[in-house]
Amino acid sequence: MESRGVASHSNIVSSREKRAKRREILEKKKAIDELIKAASSEKDHLVYFQPFCHYNRNGLSVFLESGSGDKLSSSVKRYIQNLLKVNMEVAFGPEWSSEEKVKCRDMVASEARYIFVHEAPNASVDEISMKLDKSPLVGFVHYRFTLEEDIPVLYVYEIQLESHVQGKGLGKFLMQLIELIARKSCMGAVVLTVQKANAVAMNFYRSKLRYTISSISPSRVDPLMGLEKSYEILCKAFDHEAKVILEGSG
Template identity: 65%
Template sequence: MEGPYGSEWQEEEKVKRREMVDPEARYIFVHVVPNSNVDDMTTVLTEEDTSTSCQEDSSPLVGFVHYRFVSEEDVPVLYVYELQLEPRVQGKGLGKFLMELIELIAQKNCMGAVMLTVQKANLLAMNFYMSKLRYIISATSPSKANPMLEKSYEILCRTFDDDAKTIFEVQHSVHH
């Protein structure tokens, strides 16, 4: 993960480590089934929260999603903190499948949106979320909310209801 953060990584790593063990953290782990061909994408998804002990699984972990149910601008949202896939399983539809699963979890739990933060330097991730999955830059993202602040990331979103749409999608133009 160091790459996209550049010089900010030393501080960011500490933040990430704290986030990962937060009691609110939820995970979906992806394992390759033993004796399966990775190209067949025979994977096992296991959902756990941090209170569950991570037992040693015989099948190798090839990816995970770390998410939480949070409130942004008084709207309940599912916030994706991390989506990580090993290079050998990338480009096979697994990331798209996991994000569709995340959206389903969000809708089943009456969340107004799915939100996530992406480093601008991570062009593969930006392209994945914006072009492939049609996420948009949130009105709460620094580049929209305060363009004078040069930040290294964007906040992306997909909204599910009118309240969330109004807050996260609609740009309020300010007339002077």
């Protein structure tokens, strides 16, 4: 009788522990969902980083503006499509025709967030708000807040710059801004996808910005499968849990 009572007590404790564990998991999931919802509903992330709204270095002067996928004008949509084709068609090769359709669909999604880059060499910081509509676009960043392996992340879908503004430090500047936005929004990491054929981009992220091939990238999930894939998933994690899960490091 005594041993049966001990077993019964043990079962009760075990049941309580399981319920507590389930409650903890659900509360964590709810908190993460609320984080992503709050970050995604923010209309203008640049508001918190005013010094980053103007880049004036290496003979280049540009101003940044926020946007969202469901509010793009027809002219901006055409601009994005054209710049993507110019910059990415060669890297994707035969896959481009199908990939272009995916990118066109992605770019107008309500969860798509943008940083638009306007070139305005003769405008002052005070004048720029009145001149953005007339200042030509020279690039953009498309990013979203989402989940990867239950980790909240900022996923960079695109960072595209016109050729004449490349090589002037602007890409690094924009990625530093993206990392600040991710941290401000309490994301665990910045994640992005790079075509293996795009050696310049791969070197930029891995060597200059210290991004890691993620543990969720095909080449690390299954090396044989990875050989068949044309891309790698890179990441930069900000906390221990994200490093363990997305970088595979302790």
